[in-house]
Amino acid sequence: xxxxxxxxxxGVVVAVHPGTPPLLADAPLLRFAIATLVHRxxxxxxDAGRSPRVMVWAGLEKGALRIRITGGEGGPAAGAGLAHAxxxxxxxxxxxxxxxxxxxxxxxxxxxxxxxxxxxxxx
Numbered sequence: 735x736x737x738x739x740x741x742x743x744x745g746v747v748v749a750v751h752p753g754t755p756p757l758l759a760d761a762p763l764l765r766f767a768i769a770t771l772v773h774r775x776x777x778x779x780x781d782a783g784r785s786p787r788v789m790v791w792a793g794l795e796k797g798a799l800r801i802r803i804t805g806g807e808g809g810p811a812a813g814a815g816l817a818h819a820x821x822x823x824x825x826x827x828x829x830x831x832x833x834x835x836x837x838x839x840x841x842x843x844x845x846x847x848x849x850x851x852x853x854x855x856x857x
Contacts, residue, residue, distance in 0.1 A: 735750050738765070748790045751791070757799060760833070763829055799852070803848070804847070806846050834854070837849070
């Protein structure tokens with residue numbers, strides 16, 4: 735909650751699933767990484783001539799803490815090649831790796847672009 739709640743803004747909805755365990759992290763640094771992905775979704779929507787709407791969701795799935803950033807309405811091709819295309823995803827990946835997490839390749843979620851950051855919760 736401390737990492738994602740401050741990202742709430744017009745056009746950005748933040749939801750943390752009840753019972754989500756805390757993540758020991760450098761909150762400002764991880765927040766910067768997530769904000770970078772929010773910005774990417776917003777830019778994708780603006781490039782498509784649409785109003786940006788982004789959802790940031792955090793919760794447990796299959797034993798892992800996941801943070802999903804979904805939005806953009808740029809169509810399925812919008813996410814193609816983003817994993818290594820420029821400095822933004824590389825920076826996000828490096829920040830997430832510092833926290834022993836994984837930045838998964840972006841995927842199309844209907845008309846939206848979806849980024850996922852995953853932290854393994856196993857001991």
